[in-house]
Amino acid sequence: MLAVLVLVFQAVSCGLAETDAGAESLFKIEGKIVIQGAKIEEWSHQTRILVNGGEFVGFVRSDGMFTVSNVPPGSHLVEVSSPNYMFEMARVEISSKSKGKMRARKVDNVQPSKVDAIPYPLRLKTKGRAEYFEKREEWRLKDALANPMMLMMVLPLILLVVLPRLTSNLDQENKETMTQMQSMFNQRPSDMFDMSAWLQRIFSGGSSKRSSASKSSKKAITSKRK
Incomplete structure (x- = not known):
C-alpha cells in the first residue's frame, strides 16, 4: 500500500513539474x-x-x-x-x-x-x-487652366494683347518685317500659291503638246500616202 502511494505521489509531482515547465x-x-x-x-x-x-x-x-x-x-x-x-x-x-x-x-x-x-x-x-471612401474631386483653377481647350481660347487673346505692345517697341525695320509676315498670313487662299493647280497645269500642258505632236505626225503620214 505504501508503495502505491509513493508511485501516485511521484506521478502527480511529475505532472505538476511538466505544467510548470509549460507555463514557464x-x-x-x-x-x-x-x-x-x-x-x-x-x-x-x-x-x-x-x-x-x-x-x-x-x-x-x-x-x-x-x-x-x-x-x-x-x-x-x-x-x-x-x-x-x-x-x-x-x-x-x-x-x-x-x-x-x-x-x-x-x-x-x-x-x-x-x-x-x-x-x-x-x-x-x-x-x-482610416479612410474607407475615396475623396470626391474638388474644382481647382489650376486644373481648369491646364485644360487644352482653355489654353486654345486664352492664348490667342494673350497674343492679341501682347503683340501690339511688342510691335510698338520695335524698330522700323522690324516693324516692316512684322507687317510683311502678317500680310503673308492674312492672304486669301486664292492669292496664295496652289501647288496642286501648278502640277495639274504642268502635266496637262505636257499631254496637250504630246497630243498635238501625234496629230501632226498622223497628218504627215496621210499626206504621204496620198
Missing part, C-alpha cells in the same frame, strides 16, 4: 499605443491588439498600455485593430534559448527581409485616420 515557456508581449490629438477614452474600448492575425488578442488599458499573454517563443506579427485609425505593424521575435529575450522590428511588406529594429516594449504610433 509562455511569454508576454507588452507595449503602448500613441495617438496624438485624441483622448484615450474615445478609442481604447474599440481597439484590439492582434498577434498573428488574431491567434492571440490583447486589450488596451486606460493609459494606452497593452499586454498579450501566453505567447510561445518564435516570430510573431503584432498589429493594432481599430475602426478609426491606422497603425504601424511590428514583428516580435521571442528567443527560447536566451530565456525569452525579445527583439522587435518594423514590418516592410515591400522588402520582407529588411531588418529595421525598434525598441521594446513596443510603442506603436498611428499613421492617420
Whole structure:
C-alpha cells in the first residue's frame, strides 16, 4: 500500500513539474499605443491588439498600455485593430534559448527581409485616420487652366494683347518685317500659291503638246500616202 502511494505521489509531482515547465515557456508581449490629438477614452474600448492575425488578442488599458499573454517563443506579427485609425505593424521575435529575450522590428511588406529594429516594449504610433471612401474631386483653377481647350481660347487673346505692345517697341525695320509676315498670313487662299493647280497645269500642258505632236505626225503620214 505504501508503495502505491509513493508511485501516485511521484506521478502527480511529475505532472505538476511538466505544467510548470509549460507555463514557464509562455511569454508576454507588452507595449503602448500613441495617438496624438485624441483622448484615450474615445478609442481604447474599440481597439484590439492582434498577434498573428488574431491567434492571440490583447486589450488596451486606460493609459494606452497593452499586454498579450501566453505567447510561445518564435516570430510573431503584432498589429493594432481599430475602426478609426491606422497603425504601424511590428514583428516580435521571442528567443527560447536566451530565456525569452525579445527583439522587435518594423514590418516592410515591400522588402520582407529588411531588418529595421525598434525598441521594446513596443510603442506603436498611428499613421492617420482610416479612410474607407475615396475623396470626391474638388474644382481647382489650376486644373481648369491646364485644360487644352482653355489654353486654345486664352492664348490667342494673350497674343492679341501682347503683340501690339511688342510691335510698338520695335524698330522700323522690324516693324516692316512684322507687317510683311502678317500680310503673308492674312492672304486669301486664292492669292496664295496652289501647288496642286501648278502640277495639274504642268502635266496637262505636257499631254496637250504630246497630243498635238501625234496629230501632226498622223497628218504627215496621210499626206504621204496620198
